[in-house]
Amino acid sequence: MKLRGLYAITDSQLLAGKFLSYVEAALEGGVTLLQYRDKSSDEARRLREAQALRDLCERYKTRLIINDDAELAARLNVGVHLGQTDGPLTPARALLGRQAIIGSTCHGQLELAEQAAKEGASYVAFGRFFNSNTKPGAPTCSLELLDQARSKLHLPICAIGGITLDNAAPLVAHGVDLLAVVHGLFGAQSTAEVTRRARAFNELFKS
Numbered sequence: 508m509k510l511r512g513l514y515a516i517t518d519s520q521l522l523a524g525k526f527l528s529y530v531e532a533a534l535e536g537g538v539t540l541l542q543y544r545d546k547s548s549d550e551a552r553r554l555r556e557a558q559a560l561r562d563l564c565e566r567y568k569t570r571l572i573i574n575d576d577a578e579l580a581a582r583l584n585v586g587v588h589l590g591q592t593d594g595p596l597t598p599a600r601a602l603l604g605r606q607a608i609i610g611s612t613c614h615g616q617l618e619l620a621e622q623a624a625k626e627g628a629s630y631v632a633f634g635r636f637f638n639s640n641t642k643p644g645a646p647t648c649s650l651e652l653l654d655q656a657r658s659k660l661h662l663p664i665c666a667i668g669g670i671t672l673d674n675a676a677p678l679v680a681h682g683v684d685l686l687a688v689v690h691g692l693f694g695a696q697s698t699a700e701v702t703r704r705a706r707a708f709n710e711l712f713k714s
């Protein structure tokens with residue numbers, strides 16, 4: 508499966524009271540990967556929500572990724588996204604198997620991406636590229652780094668951080684395969700607008 512297109516990421520605060528309806532609206536518009544990102548420690552709720560997302564993803568033939576938690580990903584037989592302090596990639600790969608999608612946060616550092624590639628990452632994520640409501644303090648990354656990454660890496664490249672329909676096109680022009688978006692997608696005022704945005708993000712990959 509080609510990892511290219513919109514990578515929708517959930518946010519528990521932003522989606523409070525409309526979690527599944529907004530996610531389904533995004534899937535309706537087309538989502539390549541969906542990440543369940545919940546920074547709480549409510550294990551029971553996390554399991555319940557992740558299961559609901561897995562069922563939804565199965566209906567829409569979208570791949571689900573769990574943020575931070577390789578154990579939960581293994582339990583649901585889905586992929587995982589690991590940051591630099593979320594545990595090493597090699598045991599996660601051993602736990603989840605060769606087919607699983609495993610992503611790695613590489614901030615703005617090519618060396619981290621080269622290391623992640625060696626350790627079996629399925630994609631590498633760079634960012635943040637713009638001001639982010641979701642994670643304002645995340646380290647930044649430049650478009651120039653994307654050019655270097657494109658010429659050195661043979662893995663799908665994901666961009667994250669403050670991405671909207673107004674600023675995403677240059678990222679795709681600089682070789683990004685996956686646009687990872689929270690607010691720029693789910694900050695919409697209606698489900699219809701979420702679906703429209705998802706479709707429009709996908710259009711950026713067609714030219």
Ligand SMILES: Cc1ncc(COP(=O)(O)OP(=O)(O)O)c(N)n1
Pocket residue numbers: 514542544574575588589590591592593610611612632633642665667687
């Ligand atoms: C696709 C994608 N890229 C980067 C991140 C950030 O991961 P991390 O640095 O571990 O930060 P948290 O998201 O866990 O706060 C991500 N989640 N997804």
Ligand SMILES: Cc1ncsc1CCOP(=O)(O)O
Pocket residue numbers: 634635638639640641642645667668669670687688689690691
């Ligand atoms: C998790 C994460 N890591 C770097 S920026 C970011 C948040 C992305 O959310 P938004 O698309 O709302 O900026």
Ligand SMILES: [Mg+2]
Pocket residue numbers: 574575588589590593
């Ligand atoms: Mg993390």
